Amino acid sequence: MTSEEDVLRIFPEEMRGKWRKAAGYAERLQEIRLRADKPVLLCIDGKEFFKDKRGEIVSRTEQAEIMEREELERLISYTCSYSMYAFEEEISRGYLSLPGGHRMGLAGEVVLSERDKIRNIKHISCINIRISHEIKGAADTVLPFLYREGRFLNTLIISPPGCGKTTLLRDIIRQVSDGNPYGGGVTVGIVDERSEIAGSFQGRAQNDVGLRTDILDSCPKAEGMMLLIRSMAPKVIGVDELGSEEDIDAMKKVLSCGCAILATIHAGSAAEAAERLFMRKLAGEKVFERYIVLTRRLGKCEVEAVLDKEQRILSGGPL
Structure with a gap:
């Protein structure tokens, strides 16, 4: 089962405090959607919620925390071990693999190669963190x-x-x-x-x-x-x-x-x-x-x- 600590490890140390309550939903949490200058969205049990500035889970848009671009950049930098160049190939595929089997989808300005293939994504402004759930025994009935x-x-x-x-x-x-x-x-x-x-x-x-x-x-x-x-x-x-x-x-x-x-x-x-x-x-x-x-x-x-x-x-x- 995905634990609270598994979710918290996705974020840098200085951001974990305000993600602790959301991480408490680890077993039911499916996605975390972060967009620069937009409300922080969570998908829990197939339903959409927001996170406010205190870390509480709320249902109304006006209560939601707005994701700051600088914080988004810190998260990406942390995920890339503070060397985005080293992860350029992975970024070009549109996602980063995370410890625990989770995945961080990326969107932003696409940089094309001379053959019109995606070479990189810069100015990343949208992140979709997909939480992996390993459930042993899920196949028992089939x-x-x-x-x-x-x-x-x-x-x-x-x-x-x-x-x-x-x-x-x-x-x-x-x-x-x-x-x-x-x-x-x-x-x-x-x-x-x-x-x-x-x-x-x-x-x-x-x-x-x-x-x-x-x-x-x-x-x-x-x-x-x-x-x-x-x-x-x-x-x-x-x-x-x-x-x-x-x-x-x-x-x-x-x-x-x-x-x-x-x-x-x-x-x-x-x-x-x-x-x-x-x-x-x-x-x-x-x-x-x-x-x-x-x-x-x-x-x-x-x-x-x-x-x-x-x-x-x-x-x-x-x-």
């Missing part, structure tokens, strides 16, 4: 449906934003890697494009993704899947947020090598996911043998349904 005679089935997690898909993905990976009552432990490869699954910081996974798991951090999914097949011989490959035809093409090559796939996609239902342009390449092939559909009810994430490859309902209920 795991029985993901195996057949000890073999892990190709599985797609379908979820709207903020419904815990990465948390569920991470725990499935951990249990597939370590072994569980339904199948022995196998080698798992993760292509962690945005450092959200393993939450790697300086090359070390901050989250437990299993003892037989190999991680490719900050690597594009399509290239990473093929690299893992060539170099690490995984039995299962896990990726977060399929989003392009290249991802689908690479995934099909992985399957042709006899490796199983565990993936996620942003959508509200299996039908909506199938309508995505890049997903139409799979139409009629029934690549995925299991679909896990997530939803949020009354502020809590739930498994709306586990479906088979014919999209028949196998199960559903709270995570």
Whole structure:
């Protein structure tokens, strides 16, 4: 579980005092949004709140603390160990990885290279701190449906934003890697494009993704899947947020090598996911043998349904 101290460590020492009460919500805190000269916003249990100057959590805009640009700059400098130049490559990807598996998204003035690629982001004025939540056992209710005679089935997690898909993905990976009552432990490869699954910081996974798991951090999914097949011989490959035809093409090559796939996609239902342009390449092939559909009810994430490859309902209920 994410602790109060985990959240406080995100901030420099001189800022921690007024973040202590917000950090008290660590287990329910999802995002901290900081924008220069704008109110300080928090997302707690999927609902939006503000922080006032005393550190109290409030619900009215007029009570909110306004984020000073100088304080924003101090936070970024602290996160970069007071050397933004050393973190230029990471900044160019739009985020910084934080200890504990958390992530700091960045927005500001983009600096382009001669080839019109993003080289850097300067004058950063917006920060989105996404709080990672490792929940061991999150996959317990769905795991029985993901195996057949000890073999892990190709599985797609379908979820709207903020419904815990990465948390569920991470725990499935951990249990597939370590072994569980339904199948022995196998080698798992993760292509962690945005450092959200393993939450790697300086090359070390901050989250437990299993003892037989190999991680490719900050690597594009399509290239990473093929690299893992060539170099690490995984039995299962896990990726977060399929989003392009290249991802689908690479995934099909992985399957042709006899490796199983565990993936996620942003959508509200299996039908909506199938309508995505890049997903139409799979139409009629029934690549995925299991679909896990997530939803949020009354502020809590739930498994709306586990479906088979014919999209028949196998199960559903709270995570």
